Amino acid sequence: MKIKLLLSALIFSPLIFSCKSLNFPIPGESKIVRQNLAAEYLNIAESYEKLKNYDNAVKYYRMAIDNGASSAGLTYKMAKCYALAKDWENARKMYDELLTSDPDNVNLKLSIAYVDAMSGDFEKALEEYRILSEENPTDASILKNYISVLMADGKYEIAEEKFLLFKETFPDNSSISEIETKMKEKLKD
Secondary structure (H helix, E strand, C coil): CHHHHHHHHHHHHHHHHHHHHCCCCCCCHHHHHHHHHHHHHHHHHHHHHHCCCHHHHHHHHHHHHHCCCCCHHHHHHHHHHHHHCCCHHHHHHHHHHHHHHCCCCHHHHHHHHHHHHHCCCHHHHHHHHHHHHHHCCCCHHHHHHHHHHHHHCCCHHHHHHHHHHHHHHCCCCCCHHHHHHHHHHHHHC
16 A cells, blocks of 8 residues: 555656646646735725725726626726816716716716706706706705806806795705895906
8 A cells, every 4th residue: 555655646646746837837826816906906996085086096997897896886086086186088078978877866967967067068058957947946056056157157147046035945045145245246357
């Protein structure tokens, strides 16, 4: 029996040694490495986002995606960082992509209206805010933003009309005096 074991050890030891030296990958190892990289890139991206370094946050979110990370939440974070970095074109593309998969999401529609307004496309933004304010008549922030974009576009008569609606609908809202002051300033100019 000892001789048999010794012979089998002698016969198989070169095979074991040669397999060891070939560095065969462990099954699934590359997937785990990519997942770990993606997680690290996400951590770095979130750290940059907290530091308000949105350009670097976007860069690391992209690296996380390139290494297999994916979710609507990740895409939303990236779109938000693009918007905060004032990269309106890329922010708009990503919000549009998200809206395609969630067409009833009011927050995405608001984000798109905001991006359009900030990029100077008041025509689109006004139409989006008009629709949003009609669909969400109890949301004071939507009407407030609509009024702001109307004023930015020089549509003071409509802004004043919407402001009267705002005061009537939300009489206790703390933004009334702020909007009123801004409207008076704009009308003086």
